[in-house]
Amino acid sequence: MNRLKIISLGLVLLIVNIACQNEVPDYEEGREAVFVNNPYPTNIETLRVLAIGNSFTDDATSYLCTIADRGGIDPERYCLYTIAHPAASISHFIEVYRNNSQVKANVYGGHIIMNSVGTLADIMEL
DSSP: OHHHHHHHHHHHHHHHHHHTOOOOOBOOTTSOOBOTTOOSOOSOSOEEEEEEESHHHHHHHTTHHHHHHHTTOOGGGEEEEEEEOTTOOHHHHHHHHHTTOOEEOEEEEESOOOOOEEOHHHHTTO
16 A cells, blocks of 8 residues: 555656646757756656546646657657546545456556556556
């Protein structure tokens, strides 16, 4: 349970961090925009995002693929999956995790393939 809370909090902080970046990029003609405080991890091989929640989860992640693409992240190096149940609370997903209930994750972007059907532990590869 603690691991699920930590992962959920990390995802919220990632989304908030990306959403709060409103700096004007340095731009030269013929070159791509470069953000001074780029929020994307640059020293990792892959980035896998699994957002879990209710319909607000879909709203919060709807632009992440566009942001990643425009930020220059290679789609071969990331994926975005969501598991969203209407009006679900975090306690709902804690029960789903504890009961090893089957869920389906929806693919929103990127080309990395994750397990998208199974228990939360299976999908998160715990």
